[in-house]
Amino acid sequence: EDELAQPVEVPNDKLLGDLLPIGFDEKSCLSRYQSLLYRRGLSRKPSSHLISKLRSYEALHKRCGPHTDPYNKALENLKKSATANSTTDCKYLVWISFSGLGNRILTLASAFLYALLTDRVLLVDSGKDIPDLFCEPFPESSWLLPSDFPLTEKFNGFNQKSNESYGNLLKRNSSSGDLSYTYLHLVHDYDDKDKLFFCNQDQEHLQKNQWLIMKTDNYFIPSLFLIPSFEKELHSLFPDKEAVFHFLGRYLFHPTNSVWGLISRYYQSYLSNADVRIGIQIRVFDAKSGPFKHVLDQILSCTMKEDILPQITKNQEPEFDRSVKPKTVAVLMTSLSGGYFEEVRNMYWENPTKNGDLIGVYQPSYEGYQQNEKRNHNRKAWAEMYLLSLTDKLVTSSWSTFGYVAQGLGGLRPWILYKPENLTAPDPPCGRAVSMEPCFHAPPFYDCKLRRGVDTGAIVPHVKHCEDMSWGLKLV
Numbered sequence: 001e002d003e004l005a006q007p008v009e010v011p012n013d014k015l016l017g018d019l020l021p022i023g024f025d026e027k028s029c030l031s032r033y034q035s036l037l038y039r040r041g042l043s044r045k046p047s048s049h050l051i052s053k054l055r056s057y058e059a060l061h062k063r064c065g066p067h068t069d070p071y072n073k074a075l076e077n078l079k080k081s082a083t084a085n086s087t088t089d090c091k092y093l094v095w096i097s098f099s100g101l102g103n104r105i106l107t108l109a110s111a112f113l114y115a116l117l118t119d120r121v122l123l124v125d126s127g128k129d130i131p132d133l134f135c136e137p138f139p140e141s142s143w144l145l146p147s148d149f150p151l152t153e154k155f156n157g158f159n160q161k162s163n164e165s166y167g168n169l170l171k172r173n174s175s176s177g178d179l180s181y182t183y184l185h186l187v188h189d190y191d192d193k194d195k196l197f198f199c200n201q202d203q204e205h206l207q208k209n210q211w212l213i214m215k216t217d218n219y220f221i222p223s224l225f226l227i228p229s230f231e232k233e234l235h236s237l238f239p240d241k242e243a244v245f246h247f248l249g250r251y252l253f254h255p256t257n258s259v260w261g262l263i264s265r266y267y268q269s270y271l272s273n274a275d276v277r278i279g280i281q282i283r284v285f286d287a288k289s290g291p292f293k294h295v296l297d298q299i300l301s302c303t304m305k306e307d308i309l310p311q312i313t314k315n316q317e318p319e320f321d322r323s324v325k326p327k328t329v330a331v332l333m334t335s336l337s338g339g340y341f342e343e344v345r346n347m348y349w350e351n352p353t354k355n356g357d358l359i360g361v362y363q364p365s366y367e368g369y370q371q372n373e374k375r376n377h378n379r380k381a382w383a384e385m386y387l388l389s390l391t392d393k394l395v396t397s398s399w400s401t402f403g404y405v406a407q408g409l410g411g412l413r414p415w416i417l418y419k420p421e422n423l424t425a426p427d428p429p430c431g432r433a434v435s436m437e438p439c440f441h442a443p444p445f446y447d448c449k450l451r452r453g454v455d456t457g458a459i460v461p462h463v464k465h466c467e468d469m470s471w472g473l474k475l476v
């Protein structure tokens with residue numbers, strides 16, 4: 001018998017403590033139940049309330065999803081010009097595919113949680129590549145918006161100025177809405193009126209609308225925790241505030257077989273045999289492309305100072321016990337540039353480590369620049385975020401949603417490389433994140449009751465400002 005053809009043994013808890021539903025065909029999405037081959041299980045236990053909420057969401061999605069009777073009826077309402085008194089009980093939230101892949105993963109999780117809280121069905125705009133990157137997460141139904149959806153052509157054009165937006169609706173002072181849908185503009189350039197989305201009374205208002213269409217590039221979940229009507233439900237869904245994206249991400253995002261091939265081949269070839277795996281995610285937000293010396297220095301000073309990577313010695317005859325098998329460390333680096341990886345790899349080739357550890361340094365790709373529309377580019381980006389999430393210790397870059405996805409999926413509290421200013425690395429070069437949650441980069445600072453500005457990072461203990469962006473908000 002051919003040994004290679006044997007099925008791989010999958011660990012028992014492949015449903016991640018019932019976070020995942022049963023009933024999927026395993027072959028069509030190998031990653032869904034095989035993810036535990038390469039990683040520890042969940043870093044926390046999902047609440048029983050979250051599990052039952054997910055099961056009832058799946059039932060709702062199946063009942064109201066694409067091409068069901070309620071969906072077809074709702075579609076007819078949508079085509080009428082004015083708000084229909086909704087006779088069907090299914091309401092929808094359409095997520096528009098927008099921005100870089102890390103951003104999209106965070107906004108999709110945010111939209112899903114908003115749908116859970118408001119009993120809406122989440123429908124996903126395929127964009128260029130969503131079905132190529134992610135398996136279907138809900139059993140016996142699709143989360144993809146059907147390609148004949150009547151508004152798809154408008155998605156690209158929706159922006160801050162769109163007449164259909166909630167903010168502009170408020171400016172026109174038209175209370176009930178003159179359209180059969182409302183566009184929610186939650187992109188970083190949104191204005192004070194758009195931001196009223198995060199107020200209780202506005203949520204009440206939006207509840208009446210059968211169709212909401214959302215465009216965002218932000219992880220807005222921290223601000224959902226500040227909306228009084230959601231507070232209680234969120235608390236029982238997520239008693240552990242630090243693990244919101246961890247659970248939602250592990251529930252929703254399963255790499256398709258083509259991406260899983262990239263992940264599993266790489267993992268088995270370069271990472272699985274090491275004693276320790278270290279991830280280093282380098283994202284440089286600079287007009288020039290680099291590599292920059294100050295960034296390399298920052299990576300090295302951070303990883304040495306924090307004891308993530310071993311020191312090297314110039315002494316070619318280091319003193320350690322040669323009878324003991326040396327520890328092997330695999331360092332997975334990701335960056336658009338290959339420059340940092342080459343330097344780190346060469347350093348550990350040309351010099352011995354003080355403690356005798358053997359350091360292998362690997363980087364899957366160096367694509368040069370961001371190419372959101374290219375298929376293989378985004379497959380690789382997704383595979384790299386996932387691979388980073390499989391490491392034991394993770395170093396990430398400030399402001400990068402690419403790193404947030406890796407830390408959240410992995411259940412890792414990363415060391416964050418602080419953002420360089422004027423081509424100079426900050427001192428200290430990095431610090432440990434207080435939680436594994438992503439940062440909301442463009443939160444509102446408004447007290448809906450008092451109708452004035454407020455520091456939304458100082459209202460409740462579990463919503464704080466981020467380590468890497470002082471005005472951002474994150475759950476802790």
Ligand code: GDP
Pocket residue numbers: 099100101102103104282283334335336365367369370371372377378380381384399400401402403
């Ligand atoms: P952010 O800009 O760092 O917040 O992350 P996004 O994922 O939203 O956008 C950056 C995009 O640039 C990614 O989706 C990739 O297309 C590309 N990119 C950035 N860094 C890397 C990297 O290390 N590896 C790969 N393969 N692509 C990257």
